[in-house]
Amino acid sequence: MDVSVDYPRRVAMISLHTSPLAVPGVGDAGGLNVYVNEVARRLGERGLHVDVFTRDDGTAPAEVVEVSENLRVVHVPAGPRAVVAKEQLPDLVPEFAARLESRASAYDLVHSHYWLSGMAGLALRRSHGLPLVHTMHTMARVKNGARPAAGPTEPDLRALGESQIVFGAETLTANTTDEAADLVRAYGASPDKIAVVPPGVDLHTFHPCDQQQSRELLGVDPEVQVVLFVGRIQPLKAPDVLIRAVARLVEREPRRRERLRLIVIGSASGPDAGWSGTLAPLAAELGVGDLVEFRPHAERSELFRYYCVSDVVGVPSYSESFGLVALEAQACGRPVVATDAGGLRHAVHDGHTGRLVEGHDADDWADALAEMLDHPAERVRLGANAAAHASRFSWSTTAAATLEAYGEALRAARRRAFITGAWFERGR
Incomplete structure (x- = not known):
């Protein structure tokens, strides 16, 4: 120029x-x-x-x-x-x-x-x-x-x-x-x-991808349903909300235990970095310790593969100026369940590319996740819309x-x- x-x-x-x-x-x-x-x-x-x-x-x-x-x-x-x-x-x-x-x-x-x-x-x-x-x-x-x-x-x-x-x-x-x-x-x-x-969003790195191939590369069971969280591990980002929601899903329908997994990717952050150490005990206390997998931060290329592995990405933050994780996930063709707050309202189109949840009640989040997990055709529709939506943000x-x-x-x-x-x- x-x-x-x-x-x-x-x-x-x-x-x-x-x-x-x-x-x-x-x-x-x-x-x-x-x-x-x-x-x-x-x-x-x-x-x-x-x-x-x-x-x-x-x-x-x-x-x-x-x-x-x-x-x-x-x-x-x-x-x-x-x-x-x-x-x-x-x-x-x-x-x-x-x-x-x-x-x-x-x-x-x-x-x-x-x-x-x-x-x-x-x-x-x-x-x-x-x-x-x-x-x-x-x-x-x-x-x-x-x-x-x-x-x-x-x-x-x-x-x-x-x-x-x-x-x-x-x-x-x-x-x-x-x-x-x-x-x-x-x-x-x-x-x-x-x-x-x-x-x-980096559309070269994050783009629609093959779930089965990605699961083979990362050694993830092709039969499980994966909810993914990506972000710094701090109260503001609220990964604990997803742990509680997963526990509520299993409590409602014990048969989900065989297929449901939550992967949490990120490292401790902020003045209360010790808070991250409470998440594994929380999962164990709620009876889903075996369903929650914690992984450290990932490089962008590896993060792309985790988005591809997932069925739905959860962004339960209390506050986001925009929500780059939500945008990256959608660029990969993954529907997003996010808090109805701040910039997430702009990153996610409710009912078109994912779901927006008001507040952080575990039952409400469990309902939104179940809506995605139990309707594969709807996931495909939302994922296709999500990829098209994200492609407009370069x-x-x-x-x-x-x-x-x-x-x-x-x-x-x-x-x-x-x-x-x-x-x-x-x-x-």
């Missing part, structure tokens, strides 16, 4: 707390990592030069990793060269931002992801006048309003920081119209500075919408500079 003067040529993308090179499903790595990686790559393919700045936690192979011709990941020293809990990272933001000061003049725009990165982006905006585009991914006030009883409360410091970012950024990108409304409702964002940029489309948001930010910055200059002229 021939990048015109209406778009930036060099972008400083900030992902302070987690690297786009990290494997999703490990620690704090998840959908945000996939998002940053994919969008940065696609922007590079469109001719922009993108540097992604992340904190050096000692795991990177080099200070600067050349990902592609126009994309680099730069590891910035801030605090100890070691993994630091996300809850301790706010104290490192000033040092991280200060390290970027000497580099800032090389860029036309800053795009920050998550509130910690946004605070560093605000610092560069103030010191260098760089237009700031910010993507929340999740919001403290929204998460606190939807959190499970077992989940932690997001701190006031985060909500305050997000408010400052909303006020200071030229452009805010939201995954869905619902998220845009949350920005207005919870933070008083001006609607005219919000750009809706739906995430995408990362190239996301990058194009992001580029438009950059253009809006540059125009807003020029208006700001003009007004500021006019004000100084009047003050003479």
Whole structure:
């Protein structure tokens, strides 16, 4: 693409707390990592030069990793060269931002992801006048309003920081119209500075596939019915809801025990990482310990095969800004049962590509799963619709919408500079 003067040529993308090179499903790595990686790559393919700045936690192979011709990941020293809990990272933001000061003049725009990165982006905006585009991914006030009883409360410091970012950024990108409304409702964002940029899915990696072949490759019994969970193991993602639902299905119809399996893929995450250790005892207590299989995070190619193995994918999260797992599963032709909340309402079309369940009652989830498992023809219909639905979400489309948001930010910055200059002229 021939990048015109209406778009930036060099972008400083900030992902302070987690690297786009990290494997999703490990620690704090998840959908945000996939998002940053994919969008940065696609922007590079469109001719922009993108540097992604992340904190050096000692795991990177080099200070600067050349990902592609126009994309680099730069590891910035801030605090100890070691993994630091996300809850301790706010104290490192000033040092991280200060390290970027000497580099800032090389860029036309800053795009920050998550509130910690946004605070560093605000610092560069103030010191260098760089237009700031910010993507929340999740919001403290929204998460606190939807959190499970077992989940932690997001701190006031985060909500305050997000408010400052909303006020200071030229452009805010939201995954869905619902998220845009949350920005207005919870933070008083001006609607005219919000750009809706739906995430995408890697349609090369995730695509319709052969279930029998995949089961042979992974050694999964071709006769069993598989419910799959993929994600970080934390209360917000609620894999325990699926365990309870499976237990309820077996309680209702003991004959299901011979054929029903739940596979949980992911690793512990967040300040309550110990919570993951309660899931196996929960399954045993409910009498389905032998039906639940726990597996660690998987590489993308292996994850694709697990989607293919499944009959239905469950996404029982309490809050999701969009739900990339739901989209990946559907791209593989798998129907999804998801919570009727947040971005999942946009990722899953109720009755067309899967089912949306209101709340987290085990009986309601058991009903939705049974509807899928007991009607093979309906699964096929929903799966075909799901694949067609997901095919409309590509990362190239996301990058194009992001580029438009950059253009809006540059125009807003020029208006700001003009007004500021006019004000100084009047003050003479």
